[in-house]
Amino acid sequence: METRYNLKSPAVKRLMKEAAELKDPTDHYHAQPLEDNLFEWHFTVRGPPDSDFDGGVYHGRIVLPPEYPMKPPSIILLTANGRFEVGKKICLSISGHHPETWQPSWSIRTALLAIIGFMPTKGEGAIGSLDYTPEERRALAKKSQDFCCEGCGSAMKDVLLPLKSGSDSSQADQEAKELARQISFKYGAQNPSGAPLPQPTQPAPKNTSMSPRQRRAQQQSQRRSSTSPDVLQGQPPRANHTEHxxxxxxxxxxxxxxxxxxxxxxxxxxxxxxxxxx
Incomplete structure (x- = not known):
């Protein structure tokens, strides 16, 4: 596959490096590019423990832009899960829906941990989000192990390593939770589309000591001053030479x-x- 791409491209070099780092699966996640397309990856993540997704194994696609890592990837879930819509680009602060919040220092591994960390959070109407009941999500988590991807031929039960109870497993869970918390805290409250809420503007205080006639005269004077070319340029008004x-x-x-x-x-x-x- 290397001969098909410009090896001097920053995106190609970055993706090849990440592919080498993620080559070996873990008990929490795994991701690799398709054999014929370096800019499309398939990933598998395990549902976070002590949640409605506990025991689930979820598969999806990551589509990367040619400008990666300067622009974010698009993330698409392929396994029914009850949190994210299937086959639709999901809206996260780390996905292509919000290039303004993406950081080039983030990576595909960061995106995988973010998916795990955000799964137990509320969808709140964001693009590609669902709010299924806990019972429905548990049923889908159990069913997800039988999912097989037609695109890459992966069977979910064979992709990840067996779940361990050691410190490495706990560290990955904590890292996913911390990442989701940091992203949510950094970008503050969000509206249903995932974008930061606009800050309310305070109206200008009114001078109640002036009479209505005085206020009208002041407003007219301000309008004349604001529309004068000399005032707009920060210069004192000049005499009207044409009139004189x-x-x-x-x-x-x-x-x-x-x-x-x-x-x-x-x-x-x-x-x-x-x-x-x-």
Missing amino acids: GGSAMLIVILTLALAALIFRRIYLANEYIFDFEL
């Missing part, structure tokens, strides 16, 4: 007209005197 120039021109014309009239009267008066003397 027109007034000056009118004064010059009137002055010239008056001077012409006076000159004509003087000329006519001198001509009358000259004729009288003759």
Whole structure:
């Protein structure tokens, strides 16, 4: 498969490194790329203990963008589980629905732990989420062990190592819970789509000491100031040169007209005197 890809690509180098790190299955998760597509992985995770998913083994797909790890993967569950819809991209802070919360330092292993950690949480209407009853989820968890993936031919009961009760198993469970807690805490309250809730804006305080007429005059003055080009540029208002120039021109014309009239009267008066003397 290596000869099909540009080995200098950051995404290819990163995915090959992760494939080598995840080559050996654990008792909690396993993931590997398809033989003919490095950018599509199939994964298997064990349901978290002491939850409605205890005993379940769940299979799914991870589709990675060419810009990985700068952009997040899309996660799709293929095994019925009662928490995430089957065959639909699920909405998590670590999935493709929220590129604004994705961190390039995260990896496919991080995504697997996040799935395990978020399974016992409430769906709250997020995209691809379900809120089945505990009884339904336990029944699906028991049934999940018989699931066989047509895409990769994996049988769930043969993918993961037998569950151990040692410190390594407990550490993986705690890591999944801690990761889910950190992501939920870091990005705060979320709306049904998984995006952070907008912060309410406080209205501007009103000056109750002013009369209605004074407030209207102040609002009109503020509107004129905000629409002035000089104010928008942070400069003091300038005089209206067009208006002043027109007034000056009118004064010059009137002055010239008056001077012409006076000159004509003087000329006519001198001509009358000259004729009288003759």
